Amino acid sequence: MTATRIDGKAFAATVREKVAVHVANLKAEHGITPGLAVVLVGEDPASQVYVRSKGKQTQEVGMKSVEHKLDAATSEADLLALIDKLNRDETIHGILVQLPLPKHLNEDLVINAIDPAKDVDGFHISNVGLLGTGQKSMVPCTPLGCLMMLRDHHGSLSGMDAVVIGRSNIVGKPMAQLLLGDSCTVTIAHSRTKDLPDVVRRADIVVAAVGRAEMVPGSWIKPGATVIDVGINRVDAGLKDDGSPKTRLVGDVDFASACEIAGAITPVPGGVGPMTIACLLANTLTACCRVNGLAEPEGLTV
Numbered sequence: 001m002t003a004t005r006i007d008g009k010a011f012a013a014t015v016r017e018k019v020a021v022h023v024a025n026l027k028a029e030h031g032i033t034p035g036l037a038v039v040l041v042g043e044d045p046a047s048q049v050y051v052r053s054k055g056k057q058t059q060e061v062g063m064k065s066v067e068h069k070l071d072a073a074t075s076e077a078d079l080l081a082l083i084d085k086l087n088r089d090e091t092i093h094g095i096l097v098q099l100p101l102p103k104h105l106n107e108d109l110v111i112n113a114i115d116p117a118k119d120v121d122g123f124h125i126s127n128v129g130l131l132g133t134g135q136k137s138m139v140p141c142t143p144l145g146c147l148m149m150l151r152d153h154h155g156s157l158s159g160m161d162a163v164v165i166g167r168s169n170i171v172g173k174p175m176a177q178l179l180l181g182d183s184c185t186v187t188i189a190h191s192r193t194k195d196l197p198d199v200v201r202r203a204d205i206v207v208a209a210v211g212r213a214e215m216v217p218g219s220w221i222k223p224g225a226t227v228i229d230v231g232i233n234r235v236d237a238g239l240k241d242d243g244s245p246k247t248r249l250v251g252d253v254d255f256a257s258a259c260e261i262a263g264a265i266t267p268v269p270g271g272v273g274p275m276t277i278a279c280l281l282a283n284t285l286t287a288c289c290r291v292n293g294l295a296e297p298e299g300l301t302v
């Protein structure tokens, strides 16, 4: 069997188009422009790339984009003061602090300082609690993107066996909550899980979010299962012509062998990654509609 490729890049483009239409309507009918502020502390190269893409795509859908690039040595007090200012800025509907933060900053403290209504990452403890209790919340972008692709591929997920490999606050735990909300039977597997291959082999849906390059081989996959690969791992790929080291991106799943067994699979790159930023734009639009008491766009949140 050769698995169907779930094209996250193409799906993300359709999400952005929908967002752009809603943004244009908001402007024309209500004179409102959604605004997103992204805060980057330090110079992590990957974070710089993601923040640049976020700013560019925010502008492309017609939203206001604000970027705050702070020195790696920024104090917690200064970062909290900036968040407070953004919380009170009525032109800003979404605030995102790019992770990871430098080690001297307390991530929980910083995230929980964001107004939950503007927490477009869905990481604030209030949004975590709302999601966990099945109430309306801001939903973390990566799991939201995964759920959108799964719903698009399967229609209903009700009654399916799902395994989420990884228990991070950003992906694993919210992903499990979302799958539970769609009536899947959910297992969260992690580094201490016994007989991981057997646990994975029982699943109709596998979401791999461990951050270990190509850890899940095709032999672990149930024939016909849907595999969502959240991993983004940069690995050595020999040398360039000029002798400098070459790298390539791989997921947490061994794509080649999994393709032979799975029914459908997301590639890396071009799978979950692009959906993360598209869902950030969708969340910013949702936050803007909510604060203005307007109907939320359909199909862009859960």
Ligand SMILES: Nc1nc2c(c(=O)[nH]1)N[C@@H](CN(C=O)c1ccc(C(=O)N[C@@H](CCC(=O)O)C(=O)O)cc1)CN2
Pocket: 049, 050, 096, 097, 098, 099, 100, 121, 141, 142, 232, 249, 268, 269, 270, 271, 272, 273, 274, 275, 276, 277
């Ligand atoms: N505050 C947050 N920080 C981080 C999040 C997040 O959701 N909120 N997620 C990740 C990084 N991330 C967005 O911030 C992100 C990662 C990957 C991609 C993406 O499009 N990846 C491409 C490949 C890009 C490349 O070549 O490196 C792909 O998979 O096709 C977008 C966003 C951690 N931090």
